Amino acid sequence: MTDTQHRTPAVTDYQEVRDLTEALAEPLSAEDQTVQSMPDVSPTKWHRAHATWFFETFLLVPHLKGYQPFDPAFGYLFNSYYEALGKRHPRPDRGLITRPGVAEIGAYRAHVDTAVTHLLEATNLAPELGELILLGLHHEQQHQELLLMDIKHVLSRNPLQPGYRPLAIAAPKSPRSVHWIDHPGGLVEVGHQNDGFAFDNEGPRHRVWLYPFALADRPVTNGEWQAFMDDGGYRRPELWLSDGWAALQASGATAPLYWRCLDGSWTEFTLGGSEPLDPSRPVVHVSYYEADAFARWSAARLPTESEWEAVAAGYPVEGRGLNLDRLRPETGPAGDFGFFGDVWEWTTSAYLPYPGFRPAAGAVGEYNGKFMVGQHVLRGGSCATPAGHVRPTYRNFFPPGAQWAFSGLRLARALGGAR
Amino acid sequence: MTDTQHRTPAVTDYQEVRDLTEALAEPLSAEDQTVQSMPDVSPTKWHRAHATWFFETFLLVPHLKGYQPFDPAFGYLFNSYYEALGKRHPRPDRGLITRPGVAEIGAYRAHVDTAVTHLLEATNLAPELGELILLGLHHEQQHQELLLMDIKHVLSRNPLQPGYRPLAIAAPKSPRSVHWIDHPGGLVEVGHQNDGFAFDNEGPRHRVWLYPFALADRPVTNGEWQAFMDDGGYRRPELWLSDGWAALQASGATAPLYWRCLDGSWTEFTLGGSEPLDPSRPVVHVSYYEADAFARWSAARLPTESEWEAVAAGYPVEGRGLNLDRLRPETGPAGDFGFFGDVWEWTTSAYLPYPGFRPAAGAVGEYNGKFMVGQHVLRGGSCATPAGHVRPTYRNFFPPGAQWAFSGLRLARALGGAR
Amino acid sequence: MTDTQHRTPAVTDYQEVRDLTEALAEPLSAEDQTVQSMPDVSPTKWHRAHATWFFETFLLVPHLKGYQPFDPAFGYLFNSYYEALGKRHPRPDRGLITRPGVAEIGAYRAHVDTAVTHLLEATNLAPELGELILLGLHHEQQHQELLLMDIKHVLSRNPLQPGYRPLAIAAPKSPRSVHWIDHPGGLVEVGHQNDGFAFDNEGPRHRVWLYPFALADRPVTNGEWQAFMDDGGYRRPELWLSDGWAALQASGATAPLYWRCLDGSWTEFTLGGSEPLDPSRPVVHVSYYEADAFARWSAARLPTESEWEAVAAGYPVEGRGLNLDRLRPETGPAGDFGFFGDVWEWTTSAYLPYPGFRPAAGAVGEYNGKFMVGQHVLRGGSCATPAGHVRPTYRNFFPPGAQWAFSGLRLARALGGAR
């Protein structure tokens, strides 16, 4: 979505992304794929259809001569939020759509795949169409993570606490103690370099002045979070932002979203079902309010997104990312964690346009820009983020009260005297 | 549920009722059977499970030696409102339960059917157990009608307006004009005679003083309702009860629940999908507020439940009731209607205990009595009421704003000078 | 408002009622008179203005030649619910009207009093105007009770718990134990005889069939209510109507509206401020749900309104009614209570039209009839009901969850075998 020239995806690249979506839906029954457990959540089958609608709407209808839409009504049902494309089904009502069913949505996907593959196999595909397909694949990867976040929430609301699929057993490990990575501050450059795919919100690359700071070399763990709770973390208003404290009083929460205390022991609902809490794993499903309170309790703070990027850009983007047998953040083999692929890390930065930001032209311009208010940026990617979908400049964003993303935190602190 | 001795149902009676539930679910996909479109609505598969839970809980667990519950968790999931049986899944969250799925619920039904059949085939079944089974069957019949009401609402919320199943085409007919059936008033007896099955709320039979009145010989039709609308019926506060007018302002409704005006023509969403409005059919899915306003506009009133019963008891309970090919109220072959089996008819009577009413003992006593506040009585049965499930003394009840039942109205008026 | 000829009130009658309103407002500051503590409550100054508007609108404007309305804008501000008179200020926003202030409303009252007195002093006042003035005075008396109910609620929401005015000290007494008054049942007549003023909803007088029953000779006391609470009354769902139990879970209430437990002792907020709970006084400010649960716990029931009237009509309407030094229900001098003037007593009867009921013609017809849904009838009058404003046929009404009226209860039970 930026100005650079991108490589047109190969047919196999296309198929690989599309296949992963189907693999993610595979453990889910027709019933599982239909239900919406809160307005923010979308049904699995809606994700499968919407990612397909994206290709049909932005690529096939305008650019593939003679293309016949699978069903004209789907434009209304599966448009997410593109006002420029007309009226659409209200978001909180996505769970009311029992028909089309999962089988018909499978047929929809196949119909569109045939047409896109046909385009990709053409010898002289215009570069801007290649770019649209690439955007569509990154869009679908975002929905792969959303699909996992959303079905986790759906299943969590079932008193039987069913798992999404069996996960590999992970023995608790001792996490390395935190080391602090120092940064001298000064004038740094952040934002995307135009050297590969990026969303429009990652640019333009620009200068930011930083003051000396240090960043923890790993996220906060469940064990550290328990210490916060034991020290009255959820009962002490002086640790909380005013809005956060109000949200806490309204919800009555005393722990992260998926934690439960049964007979004195804490368990965590994971995509593998309920598990005993592992103190060595990164804490996940905390809101910005919770993360900020924890940081204040720790006599530290959250980093800004520029600080995060200035440090993380020097580390390899290998991460653990999405792995169907894992699907939870975990301590790495050497008791360590990287910067990418365990939990999304809240930053103190509000989600705002970079200097000189311009949304893409046309309906696709609604992709990011119109959400730039009332949210905070998260960085780094999670255990539900598909491989190849994360980079140091990637800006994820959620409202400060959101907990259902795979969101955790990493501490920062000022270096030097005054700050 | 009353004191009389009832015939123990035959195995074939049992199977017939149970089979009808499955036949009603048959046109519905797993997706259709899972969704809850408002707190008052329950998913199809929940109805299938709950009616089964009723037999398991009240009959098999206490009375069949060695019976193993199909799944101990189902007691929590499928209890509707029996406080005496402990905590249960919240009603507004029934649509969040994707698992057990429809297949597992089918297995649950089979498991319970085997056990009940076993009991029924025993030579010396205690009469009180026969009575419990009879109650269970009438309970399941109630849920058959609820299943149809509820799935109609679910499908109506889908912008594609899919039908539940194809219905037989019914050509519009000219309804007979209304004739008034006079009643001289005086001391009458109403309530159940103890001459067959009845719910506890239908008794005891008791005396009521009536003043002379007349009752229309058929329900109000769609055509008559259109005349009400054309005369400003939904815009004239003087026609409405205060609560009804407030509800109307809040909803902005200008027609019955399932009516839509497309390009100047009215359509009605039926279980067969959207159909052109047939002026000859009984109007259906109106609230008590709407029915009361219509009656005031007609310079008439709704009957009391005693008035209704005093007249209807003299007519045959043949009705049209539930017929899978029809599933909508219709004018009869001779342009007429009976008292039973087209639409439930609102009465001005609040749903209150009859003099001397006593709920059944035990948890079953929560069946009816605890709902005796804030509701109005409807009489007569509808096109979704199973055959054999209606009698002149039957008291259905809904809150005055409810529209999703198959509810219509029949007019009454006072006879004589003063009243 | 019924057909009978009524005596035109004397100027002194008029002035007496109007003066009482001002006497009720006298202990209240401008601030007190302005605030609305919930949508059901109206500010004191609104009551003062509305009762005045009633005379201006229904009497002076149509019938006094040359009358100039005090302020044309008041028609919008002080119309309560008469749709026939056009748009009006929304009820929940009555507390937003800081201007006109209390002084201007005093001037409004004087302006209207001058004009009404002028009419009353005319030698040949048409009887129908005399009847309108009589209606206006009874209307104002209703608002005198509402004023006290409402200001009690306003003051109760102040953490300082200020009293409305100092009340005479009442030493606790021992209430007489309950005696049961038997009634043989049969065909009785209830409703107003047309032998004096009555609201339209009290007629027509009509026959009702009663079964033998007994009625307690006094209301339930605070002490008896404490026994109910001590026996788990607020924790046992089997005692409650389903809607009542839901309301209880939502509110978390464990006692009547104005009770508070401080350091283990119960206090009651009265118009004299907070007082230690007196077990001998009638319990007051309970909802229909609470009254019904108490009756079930007592193995009794509430009476119907016909039962209540059939008995109470034989007792003197002397009662204790509104007395500025008392303003709370109390045990009488001989440890007894009457049927009138301590607490309004909930009945099981829904508030519905009597057979042959016809509202008065014109806008005044909105007075009662349009509220005949979703409410229950209370009988008897309270310590806040002005003298001369109660009779055996008087029907007060509130929704089943309402608590801010001076509402209590009296038990009934069936006599004889079957019922």
Next chain:
Amino acid sequence: MTDTQHRTPAVTDYQEVRDLTEALAEPLSAEDQTVQSMPDVSPTKWHRAHATWFFETFLLVPHLKGYQPFDPAFGYLFNSYYEALGKRHPRPDRGLITRPGVAEIGAYRAHVDTAVTHLLEATNLAPELGELILLGLHHEQQHQELLLMDIKHVLSRNPLQPGYRPLAIAAPKSPRSVHWIDHPGGLVEVGHQNDGFAFDNEGPRHRVWLYPFALADRPVTNGEWQAFMDDGGYRRPELWLSDGWAALQASGATAPLYWRCLDGSWTEFTLGGSEPLDPSRPVVHVSYYEADAFARWSAARLPTESEWEAVAAGYPVEGRGLNLDRLRPETGPAGDFGFFGDVWEWTTSAYLPYPGFRPAAGAVGEYNGKFMVGQHVLRGGSCATPAGHVRPTYRNFFPPGAQWAFSGLRLARALGGAR
């Protein structure tokens, strides 16, 4: 609240600020001063008491030997949001407190004034106490503006649309056309210099990198806003942030908060009552969502707070500020406006801590820091901001949907090629 040494206020300074509060309340009746029109609004008398409580709580109780609090209950009633000081009356219920009345609050103010004056007249007042008094005066000045914002909202909800006080007539003028003030960008310093009083959130002073930009030399006017409306500004989703569009759909707004269209002409509710809309005045009472949409429609953007400060710091802080005869933003004598004292100007900057921010110690530390989420910064001061209360570094803040502050906007745009 910052580290610098501040001058202790003179007794006359103290009295001048305190007197202005009373002067602001003077046109208001006891009724006006009591009502709360929405949860964000506080009653006038609450502001008068709360500003007094601030001195009593933070200064007199801990530091004046022998000081007797006026009323111990006031600590509960008039604490705004200081969690460290214990429980307090809920904010949405401030309008329920009819007692203490305005007279008693006047006595409270006098009681505290005597004690503070006594302290100020002492020869050896500790500098930290002088600083506390200074903070208390700036705090009271903030509440002076809030008092005006709040009473404007209260009076606006009265259908009679009464004015707060008569304002001087202001003839419409022709505003100068916009000139753009260029800024070359680069590394600039923003934040408070520690050279006089400032709130803690204004520091520390720090470096920020800016790109070249231009800032309009005056705010947007009513006339320009009308052009936006005429061009469909409130009907075109492509102009709005997603949250802003959703808020617009929910409210149905088609114009700024206090605008009304009567018979085709626009009026504006001001503190002087309803006035014809003057196209030359700065637009006021628009939300961040509205301001952002207007800027997008103008092919411009809002400035960041650093951009705003980098330019405005070079202009005189004379402004028009609070003037009891004006109380509305107006075009200056030469058809111009300054940067200070007409309308608060929305910036794109989220309200977040500056690098190195540390809240003051103790309960006073809750003053600013805990609100640093979910809000946007506004700069410049308004027609309701008291003289001497504004400086270039002042950071006001409100949620993006708020409209009841005197909030307007000034446009910015990037200079140079890339941005």
